[in-house]
Amino acid sequence: MLNARNGLIVICCLFPLLGYSSVLSATNNQSNELKKLYQAKNYQTVIRVGNVLLLETPDNPDARLFLGLAYYQTRQYNKAYEILNTTLASYPDYLDVRLALINTLLAQKRYSKAFEIIQEGLERHADDVSLQMAKVKLMTLQGKELQAVKELNDILNTHQNYQPAIDLRKKLIHNVQLDHLKKLYKEMDYHVVISKGSVLLLQSPDNSDVRLFLGLAYYQTRQYNKAYEILNATLASYPDYLDVRLALINTLLAQKRYSKAFEIIQEGLERHADDVSLQMAKVKLMTLQGKELEAVKELNDILNTHQNYQPAIDLKKKLTLKARHKKKSIKRTIANDQILTKETQSQYVFSMFTNNMDVTMPAQYWNYSSVSLYRHSENVHYGIELNYANRFNHNGIQGGLVFMPKLSRNTQLRLAYFSANQPELFPDHTVYGELYQNVLDNVTVSGGGYYQKLSNTYFNTYTGSIDVYASRFLFSFRPLYYQTKSGPDSILYRLHVRFYADNPDQYVGLIGYIGSSPDLFNLFTVNFLRVREKIIMAESQFVINKSLLFQLGGGYENQQFPDNRERGLFYLNVGLKYRFGHV
Template sequence: MRAIFSTVVLLFLCGALFAQDNLSSDELFQEARKAAFDRKDYPEAIRLCRIALAKSPDYSDIRVFLGRVYTWSDKIDSARTEFRYILERQPAYEDVYVAITDLEYWNDRPAEALQHVNKGLEYHPKSEELLLRKAKVLANLKQLHGAAETANRLLAINPGNAAARSLLNGIKDQVRKNKVDLSYDYTYFDKRFDQPWHMLSLSYGRQTPLGSVIGRVNYANKFGEGGVQGEVEAYPRFSNTFYSYVGFGYSGNDIFPRYRAGFSLYANLPRSFEAELGFRYLYFSSSTWVYTASLGKYISNFWFNFRTYLTPGEDNNLSKSFNLTARYYTAGADDYFTLGIGTGISPDDQRNNINYKINTNLMTYKLNLAWQRTFARQNIIGVYGTWFYEEYQPDTYGNQVNVGVSLARRF
């Protein structure tokens, strides 16, 4: 009986091996990918790649994949052997430069990684994968100006590359950790108020190891009354995926909220998506809680964002605000045109959040345009405008127009 069982097992194994031997290189490659990605069975993936390469020794996609599996298995020398095999025979093959750069970078050999990525860029000067890796390697080597130039070169090719934009923002924060921003807003009403509103803001931001911290002073003149508000904001980063916003403001004047606070958690998701969940708190003569959620997406040179603000009220009423924003990047992270449409009011709009004190159930429609541009490397100028068609009394509407200008400097 034992002999029969052993014979059956042997025949089964031989059949399995014979079946694999009859598979094409492409079919073996697909099976190896399933073993590695679906089952995390790296030894099986390596074995299948070896069978495929015995049939097709110069099938570079399989050999690069084999090298990556060796990398994930901490078999570094074996990975280098596979990559060098391709480099000797196909020196213009782009994927091998991406893979060997990753190998050296992940194993704390940035100088070697830089050599490989530079060689790859000689053959493929517009490769987004190689340019992104070069920027990361240069940043790791503390060659921050070169890293920024490389990231900008990539963004000139594809302004919608979210990874490059995030990396460039981090590099800028390391190179120039300070930022001063001055802005002025003018608001005109055709019916609601006889006098225009004015608002002047001055802020100072500093990049810290935990994230950026910003202090801001706002001065406004509304209803013929002047007032000052102080704010502190921070953007702590927890990982490459998660970061947050924390804010607090105080004013002793009625034209601002007495207290203002907020928190949001952001997540950088796959496929260039970004999601946010958070809340805002305003206190005038009573407390107002506002909940917010947004979803953003980079597509080529564009960034799209949909946001909602939800404000619970009395008698289970829920005030809703919706905003859709489209931004077109013309160059780096600070250079863009913005178009936005929406309904309702926003607790983050310091020009108009006093409306939470008046009535959150009246309807508002809005359209905004903005332009921002970097000049002389360290300076940023912005011009923006918003048109509001607002219901300031039940069934009574008026126009409100806001225009503003901002000037910032990094140092």
């Protein structure tokens, strides 16, 4: 027969062979085929082949075991129970069958019957650790965690180094202690929660549940700085722990740190777009900021999805009444204030952008356009880009892939590869990489570079940036250091200032460049030509609706060549961005 004991404790594990000499060699081969199919998770094939095999050899216990396991994996528990129960009746010492039957009964919540099968097994195999662990599992499902801990202690008296029992005992002890902490919190014994929670954290510093209740207790006792410290650190490690996020938001609101609270709410909505608790937290923030009309609009959006959500209904009535008596005029319409703002709330972002240039030397019109499609998910953004250029009576296309994984809550890596076959317009190959790191709540730094390969040469661009957010302003500084294969090196400095409206999707900005660089409009000259650059650009983005954004900009660029010739370029930039597939 085949041993499936470990596969019943941890689903889909391997099943080593047991040497039952009474099984014929041909039957063993057939059973081994079933085993391979089961390991490959081809459960439907196991069911089909197993049933055919049982027509030929109805009493084959291995085939019956795998057939029962396949039924279990496909949640056909009644069929699994039927075949495993009859098999165990014929082969009461086949432990794998007994364990499979126990798991099936636990899935059916037939706890009394499962206990009976476990006890019968222990009478036959008193020291079998798999049966003992099955008994512990039954106890935990019945909510008898203290009894389960006692049973695990008995197991470890015999099997001192049995890691599954050690790990489970640690988990169960934690659950018992956490339940006690919850009980104290519900009874409003906040100082006791702080005392006991602090002791528990010394034992397990990364325990997110204990940290939550400790932070809540600090909040309830108005120790907001301590509450913020522990909750903020916990959220950084567990960004999807919604209760921690909500507790941190309430703490920030109590501290009147509204900008930070908005940031935490928006980050939460990027991860849990339809969570009504976060939506209501956003409403609470708006009311604390005196934005009753905006809050009413947000409540309308909530009630479109959660029609009978009574807290939203009651609060809407209260705020509507308050807003009617508010004398202060609202300069911005409610619709503009409540448009969805974050791109990461959308699964896909499609962009079109065209950059038109009126050039003085030569007297031509140039164009650079780009089309992209990005997929946004919780921890990574990726997409494709196609770029088109028309200069010097030549035109060409560059295509590329972009991959931006989020390494942690505050760290993102941006990678890209582009390829083209028009060396006068685009490098043959471009490889880009840059790491972004939030070092403070309002400061981001980055570092990276480009490797650009041409047909018979190359040049590198080394860059970095520092971005500072102050109120509604973004201030950014980025140097670009150009290093060619055999030509002169150069450096160009970029300064960027942007002002955001109440809706972060709407902004205006100015961008300036000064310094020197290769003539990036004519890549054949990168090894022997360096030009002085002065560039000024204006940018803006406006919301058309929740999905569509419009971009408009323009500017002027002056290039001064070594022989004192100058080239002027007047820019007009237009773009559209469409977001769809809201998370």
